[in-house]
Amino acid sequence: DQQVKQNSPSLSVQEGRISILNCDYTNSMFDYFLWYKKYPAEGPTFLISISSIKDKNEDGRFTVFLNKSAKHLSLHIVPSQPGDSAVYFCAASATGTASKLTFGTGTRLQVTL
Amino acid sequence: DAGVIQSPRHEVTEMGQEVTLRCKPISGHNSLFWYRQTMMRGLELLIYFNNNVPIDDSGMPEDRFSAKMPNASFSTLKIQPSEPRDSAVYFCASRPTGSQPQHFGDGTRLSIL
Numbered sequence: 001d002q003q004v005k006q007n008s009p010s011l012s013v014q015e016g017r018i019s020i021l022n023c024d025y026t027n028s029m030f031d032y033f034l035w036y037k038k039y040p041a042e043g044p045t046f047l048i049s050i051s052s053i054k055d056k057n058e059d060g061r062f063t064v065f066l067n068k069s070a071k072h073l074s075l076h077i078v079p080s081q082p083g084d085s086a087v088y089f090c091a092a093s094a095t096g097t098a099s100k101l102t103f104g105t106g107t108r109l110q111v112t113l
Numbered sequence: 114d115a116g117v118i119q120s121p122r123h124e125v126t127e128m129g130q131e132v133t134l135r136c137k138p139i140s141g142h143n144s145l146f147w148y149r150q151t152m153m154r155g156l157e158l159l160i161y162f163n164n165n166v167p168i169d170d171s172g173m174p175e176d177r178f179s180a181k182m183p184n185a186s187f188s189t190l191k192i193q194p195s196e197p198r199d200s201a202v203y204f205c206a207s208r209p210t211g212s213q214p215q216h217f218g219d220g221t222r223l224s225i226l
Contacts (some may be wrong), residue, residue, distance in 0.1 A: 032213065034213060034214055036214075036217075041219065042220075043117070043204055043206075043217030043218050043220055044156075044217045045217070046213075046215075046216070049213060089155075089156065093213070100158060100161070100169065101146075101158065101215060102158075103156040105154075105155035106155060106156075
């Protein structure tokens with residue numbers, strides 16, 4: 001039972017364009033969401049997060065949007081750079097179980113020149 | 114700042130052998146997590162500790178898996194006996210109690226022949 005889903009295993013975007021990575025969740029108790037980025041042979045590193053009281057959070061080139069009614073979030077990267085090429089994981093947690101993160105299966109982003 | 118340190122980085126062993134994975138969390142972090150990453154299931158939480166006490170081990174696949182945290186700066190994940198299907202990348206993560214995000218080590222790539 002996959003409670004956090006990333007339906008696109010891979011995405012290719014040209015340098016300078018926008019990258020949009022999507023994530024859907026099924027558990028209505030989730031109220032905190034995170035994006036992690038992972039390079040090969042390294043552990044995931046935290047990128048950006050959003051609480052369910054917000055619908056948008058921005059940090060430099062990275063913006064996360066949350067649509068609670070659709071149980072959907074997305075990560076926008078503008079402009080995309082070759083160094084952004086990595087696997088991106090969406091994760092979610094619920095108040096009261098804040099220690100537990102449920103991860104999606106990841107989307108591999110390739111930014112081409 | 115030292116991050117989460119895992120050892121060994123790679124482990125290759127024969128089926129039936131005991132395997133011990135090690136983790137040193139970030140100093141001051143009270144919560145520690147063990148994850149397993151496979152192609153089929155992505156990143157799965159195996160067990161987590163708060164203040165050295167196991168809180169939730171519902172993700173541990175079988176009795177062959179055990180984890181300990183004898184003190185605030187060290188944890189082990191043991192598999193005995195190991196089987197080929199245990200081959201995966203095992204990540205350790207830590208965070209201060211009550212806050213996100215989790216910080217990950219670079220993982221141990223385990224191959225059971």
